[in-house]
Amino acid sequence: MTEAIEGRLKELGIELPVAAAPAANYLPYVITGNLLFISGQLPNENGKVAVTGLVGADVDVPAASRAAELCAINILAQAKAALDGDLGRIKRVVKLSSFVASAPGFTEQHIVTNGASNLIANVLGDAGKHARAAVGMAALPFNASVEIEAIIEIEA
Template sequence: MSNPIETRLNELGITLPEAAAPAANYVPYVISGNLLYISGQLPSENGKLAVTGLVGKDVDVAAGQRAAELCAINILAQAKAALGGDLTKIARVVKLTSFVASAPGFYEQHIVTNGASNLVANVLGDAGKHARAAVGMAALPFNAAVEVEAIIEISA
C-alpha cells in the first residue's frame, strides 16, 4: 500500500531532510500519550540556516513565509523521526506556534506564519488543519527569521 503523505510530498517536490539534532539542552521531540510535541524548528535548508534577520527590516514577508515553510518541512522531518519513519501515524496537527523575529512596527506575523500553515495543510489535508499562534519576537536563536513548534496527535 502506498503512503499518501510521502506521495503528496513527492508531488510538491519536497524531500524531507534528516531530522536536525538539538542545538542546546533539550530533545527534538517528546511523545506523551497520543501527543507528539516537536521542539521549535528553524528555517534550515541543506544543513544551514536559510533565512536570517528581522522580518519587516532585513527580510520581506515573502521570504518570511518561505522561512516558515522551511520550519514546517523540518517539523515533518522531526515527526518522521519520532514516528519511526511513518508519517501516516499523524492523526491531526493540533497546533502550530510560530515565532517571527520582527522589526519594530511589523504586524504581519500571521501572514508570515501562513507559510507553515499552508505547507502542513497541503501535505496532510484535513489532518493538517490546525489551531495556531503567530507571535512577534525581538530576536530568535542564531538570528533566525522564524521558528515554529508543533503539537501533533498521533495514532498507535
Template sequence: MTDAIDTRLSNAGVVLPVAAAPAANYVPYVVFGSLLQTSGQLPIDGGKVAVTGKLGVDVTLDDGQAAARYCAINILAQAKAALGGDLTRIVRLLKLTVFVASSPDFTEQHKVANGASDFLVAILGDAGKHSRSAVGVTALPMDAAVEIEALFEIR
C-alpha cells in the same frame, strides 16, 4: 495514507531531511500518550539557516513565508523520526506556535505563519488543519527569521 503523504511531498518537490539533532540540552521532540510535541524548528536548509534577519527590516514577507515553510518541512522530519518513519500515525496537527523575528512596527506575523500552515495542510490534508499562534519577537537563535513548534495527535 503514507503513500498520499509521500506523493504530496514528492509533488511539492520536497524530500524530508534527516531530523536535526538538538543544538543544546533539550530533546527534539517528546511523545507523551497520544501527543507528539516538537521543539522549535528553524528554517534550516542544507545544514544552514536559510532565512536570517527580521521581518519589517531586512526580510520580505515572501522570504518570511519561505522561512516558515522550511520550518514546517523540519517539523515533518522530526515527526517522522519520532514516529519511526511512519507519518500515517499522525491523526491531526493540533497547533502551531510561530515565532517571527520582527521589528516593533511589523504586524503581519500571521501572514508569515501562512507559509507553514498552507504547506502542512497541503501535505497532510484535513489532518493538517490546526489552531495557531503567531508571535512577534525581537530575536531568534542563529538570527533565524522564524521558529515554529508543533503539537500533533498521534496513534
C-alpha cells in the same frame, strides 16, 4: 496513509531532510500518550539557517513565508523521525506556534506563518488543519527569521 503523504510531498517537490539534532540541552521531540510535541524548528536548509534577520527590516514577507515553509518541512522531518518513518500515524496537527523575529512596528506575523500552515495542510490534508499562534519576537536563535513548534495527535 503514509504512501499518500509521501506522494503529496513528492508532488510538491519536497524531500524531507534528516531531522536536525538539538542545538542545546533539550529533546527534539517528546511523545506522551497520543501527543507528539516537536521542539521549535528553524528554517534550516542544507544544514544551515537559510533565512536570517528581522522581518520587516532585513527580510520581506515572501522570504519570511518561505522561512516558515522550511520550518514546517523540518517539523515533518522531526515527526517522521519520532514515528519511526511512519507519517501515516499522524491523526491531526493540533497546534503550531510560530515565532517571527520582527522589526518594530511589523504586524504581519500571521501572513508569514501562513507559509507553514499552508504547507502542513497541503501535505496532510484535513489532518493538517490546526489551531495556531503567530507571535512577534525581538530575536531568535542563530538570527533565524522564524521558529515554529508543533503539537501533533498520533496513533499510539
